[in-house]
Structure formats: C-alpha cells, structure tokens
Amino acid sequence: MNYLSTRNDAPPTGLAEALRAGLAPDGGLYVPESLPVLAVDDLAGSADLPTTATRALAPFFAGSELENELTSICREALDLPLPVSEIDAGPSWMLELFHGPTAAFKDFAARFLATCLDRLRSDDDPVQTVIVATSGDTGAAVAAAFHRRPGFRVVILYPDGRVSARQAHQLGCFGDNVATLRVQGNFDDCQRLAKQALNDRELIDRLALTSANSISIGRLLPQISYYVHAVAGLYRQLEAPIDIIVPTGNLGNALAAILARDLGLPIGTVHLATNANRTLPDYFSGMDYEGRPGLKTLANAMDVGDPSNFERLAWFYRDRDPRNAGITADSVDDETIRQTIARIHRQSGRIVCPHTACAMEVLDRRRASGNDRPMLLAATAHPAKFETVVEPLIGQPVPLPPALADLLDRPSQANPMAAEFEPLRDRLLAGG
Numbered sequence: 308m309n310y311l312s313t314r315n316d317a318p319p320t321g322l323a324e325a326l327r328a329g330l331a332p333d334g335g336l337y338v339p340e341s342l343p344v345l346a347v348d349d350l351a352g353s354a355d356l357p358t359t360a361t362r363a364l365a366p367f368f369a370g371s372e373l374e375n376e377l378t379s380i381c382r383e384a385l386d387l388p389l390p391v392s393e394i395d396a397g398p399s400w401m402l403e404l405f406h407g408p409t410a411a412f413k414d415f416a417a418r419f420l421a422t423c424l425d426r427l428r429s430d431d432d433p434v435q436t437v438i439v440a441t442s443g444d445t446g447a448a449v450a451a452a453f454h455r456r457p458g459f460r461v462v463i464l465y466p467d468g469r470v471s472a473r474q475a476h477q478l479g480c481f482g483d484n485v486a487t488l489r490v491q492g493n494f495d496d497c498q499r500l501a502k503q504a505l506n507d508r509e510l511i512d513r514l515a516l517t518s519a520n521s522i523s524i525g526r527l528l529p530q531i532s533y534y535v536h537a538v539a540g541l542y543r544q545l546e547a548p549i550d551i552i553v554p555t556g557n558l559g560n561a562l563a564a565i566l567a568r569d570l571g572l573p574i575g576t577v578h579l580a581t582n583a584n585r586t587l588p589d590y591f592s593g594m595d596y597e598g599r600p601g602l603k604t605l606a607n608a609m610d611v612g613d614p615s616n617f618e619r620l621a622w623f624y625r626d627r628d629p630r631n632a633g634i635t636a637d638s639v640d641d642e643t644i645r646q647t648i649a650r651i652h653r654q655s656g657r658i659v660c661p662h663t664a665c666a667m668e669v670l671d672r673r674r675a676s677g678n679d680r681p682m683l684l685a686a687t688a689h690p691a692k693f694e695t696v697v698e699p700l701i702g703q704p705v706p707l708p709p710a711l712a713d714l715l716d717r718p719s720q721a722n723p724m725a726a727e728f729e730p731l732r733d734r735l736l737a738g739g
Contacts, residue, residue: 329518492726521559530563556609
C-alpha cells in the first residue's frame with residue numbers, strides 16, 4: 308500500500324515514511340492510495356479490539372516495514388477497555404472511548420502512533436521531535452504515549468485559557484521528554500504553528516520532526532478500527548445498518564467513522580455533532596466551505612474553526628460531493644449543552660462530558676425527526692475532566708477515574724509563548 312498527498316504534488320511513499328514525516332512535503336495530508344474492502348464476515352472470531360484492528364488494518368500495512376509487527380503493535384497499543392453500553396432514545400448505544408490513561412478517545416490513536424514510531428527506530432537514529440497542537444485532549448494522550456520513551460521528545464502547544472483546568476494540568480504534568488507551551492491564542496493558532504514547523508526543512512532535518520495530530524495517518528488508521536469493531540458486534544445482533552454520531556472538531560474521529568463505512572461496514576448515515584463552531588454544519592447545509600477563527604465553547608476540545616481533516620474528506624470524495632454522501636452536521640450551542648447534561652443525568656443518572664452532550668443532543672434531534680434506525684454514539688471524554696461545567700449542572704461531584712487522579716496528583720508546568728512562529732522555532736532548535 309502506497310500513501311499519497313492530498314495535494315498531489317508529492318511522490319507516493321510507503322507507510323513508514325508517511326508515519327515518520329507526519330505531513331507530506333507539499334504540505335498535504337497523507338492518504339492511502341486506495342481503500343480495501345472489509346465485510347463483517349471477515350471479522351469472525353475477532354473477540355477484542357486488537358484482533359479486529361489487526362485484521363482491518365492489515366491491507367494498510369501491506370508491504371511496509373511494519374507489516375510483520377502489526378499484530379504486536381495492536382496488542383500493545385489498543386488493549387484498552389472499549390465498552391458499548393445501551394442508552395435510551397430508541398435502539399441506541401454509546402461507544403465509551405474514554406477509559407484509557409488520559410480519559411479521552413485520543414488515547415487509542417496516540418498509543419498506536421507512538422508504538423509504530425518506536426518500532427521504526429534504530430538504536431543509532433537521532434532523537435525524534437514530535438510536535439502536537441491540542442484543543443484539550445490530544446496533547447495529554449500524546450504525552451502519555453511518548454512519555455519516557457527513549458529517542459523521542461514531545462512539544463505540546465495548547466491555547467492558554469481555552470482548555471479546562473484539569474486538561475491544562477494534564478498537559479503540563481509529564482515533564483522529562485515532554486515540553487508544554489501555553490500559546491496566547493486559540494487552537495487554530497496552535498495548529499498553524501505546528502504546520503509551519505512541519506513545513507520548515509531545517510527543523511525537519513535537524514530534529515527529525517513529525518506530528519502526532521490527527522493530520523498524521525498514524526492517528527487516523529487506529530480510529531477506523533474501533534468503529535469497525537463496535538459496528539461489527541452490533542450488526543451481528545441486529546442484522547441492520549447502524550448510524551453513527553460523532554462529536555467532532557478537527558474531523559479526524561468522524562472521518563474514521565466515514566472511512567469504516569467506505570471499507571464496507573454496515574454503517575448508515577454518519578452524523579457530525581459540533582459545538583457553536585459552525586464551519587461543518589454550514590458546509591453540509593449547502594454553503595461553500597469556509598474556514599474561520601475558532602470560537603470558545605464549553606466543549607473546548609472541539610473549538611476548531613478550520614478542521615484539518617476536511618482536506619482528507621475532500622480528497623476521498625473528490626469524485627462526488629460529500630454533502631450527498633450520507634453525512635450530516637449539527638451545531639449545538641453552550642446553553643443547549645448545559646441543558647442536555649442536566650437532562651440526561653436527571654432522566655438516567657448518566658453523566659456525560661460537554662462533547663458527548665453535543666452528540667446526545669443530535670441523537671434527540673434525529674429521534675424527534677422520525678429517525679428510528681439503530682444509532683451508535685461516540686462518547687469521547689470522561690466527564691471528570693470538565694468538572695467545573697458538569698458538577699454544577701448535576702448537583703454532585705463526578706468521581707475521578709484512577710488514571711486521571713494519578714495525573715492530577717503530579718506537579719504541572721507549562722511555559723507561555725506568543726502565537727508567533729519565530730519563538731516556537733527558537734525553542735525547538737534550543738531543545739526546550
């Protein structure tokens with residue numbers, strides 16, 4: 308399997324080089340040259356996610372340096388709890404993606420990417436610098452995945468004052484080979500700075516620079532696998548296609564669900580649930596795509612005004628309009644997020660984070676419109692990460708999962724930085 312740039316101005320490359328580079332040399336995002344075909348019957352006997360992922364991702368690893376390592380990579384990186392719990396509102400289930408070491412769905416993909424890059428290292432390779440922009444959860448997941456791994460250094464960029472207090476603490480609590488910078492700007496500024504660094508030839512050559520954002524193909528592939536696993540399991544029970552609802556900001560997790568469908572899994576419509584950042588809802592309602600500055604919301608990990616993975620979506624659907632491809636997008640404002648968190652807890656006792664609340668609101672809207680198809684809803688973060696939002700709405704504390712409690716007990720530090728490239732460049736070259 309070769310990998311191409313979405314901008315079509317870079318030569319095809321193998322998976323190993325695409326993983327090492329993060330971003331294609333023409334500034335595009337790497338995509339597989341073709342999508343294999345996968346049926347539920349192909350997954351017979353796949354009792355856990357690592358086994359499903361090994362089967363689903365094998366064609367993407369074909370011919371690569373990692374082909375013979377895929378089974379061990381999946382077993383090491385993806386052996387995390389993945390409950391699928393039934394919820395109210397018709398035939399509906401919640402895919403709980405927040406049981407990893409940093410209590411967010413990003414743990415699956417960050418661990419997978421780190422394990423792949425680790426397998427690709429030789430003892431005499433230079434230290435590789437991994438740069439990551441985060442709107443809240445990605446940075447901590449990447450830090451946890453690479454923390455104290457020999458041969459790697461991580462630099463995290465996050466928008467100062469635009470993540471929850473517990474998210475900020477997580478981002479700065481690792482130390483060692485992880486440096487955290489709080490940028491005076493929004494997530495789109497952080498993303499812009501990371502992309503500038505990844506297009507700087509001197510930084511690439513001197514630091515072996517790569518990305519751990521969802522622009523990396525190593526983040527996208529494992530996310531496909533958990534949708535494949537969950538949908539295959541439900542389909543065996545229901546023998547009917549399943550719609551999927553995904554809270555989304557940078558569009559990576561949602562694109563993974565769309566690609567799982569394009570592989571051949573019995574997935575119906577993919578519904579995108581955004582916060583007040585309306586770039587995707589406006590586009591899917593018929594407007595031209597227009598990136599814009601990200602707005603600050605309660606669902607801060609989705610505060611993205613110009614989703615990077617839209618470029619990938621446009622590439623995969625270059626021969627047809629994505630707006631006619633079974634994808635919808637809804638925007639949920641802060642007040643509705645509050646009402647949804649309170650209502651869900653009042654009705655069922657379930658506690659959800661602001662991002663998952665966006666998806667729950669979209670589920671209710673679909674049911675109200677007469678859609679009674681089976682629905683799988685992605686729950687993306689543990690509500691304890693957003694206690695200042697959630698606890699006043701439900702009138703009780705949110706219990707901390709043990710892994711998150713451990714991280715919050717550590718000291719935390721992040722250095723301030725202007726939203727300008729030169730200060731970042733200087734820090735990267737100085738090693739801090």
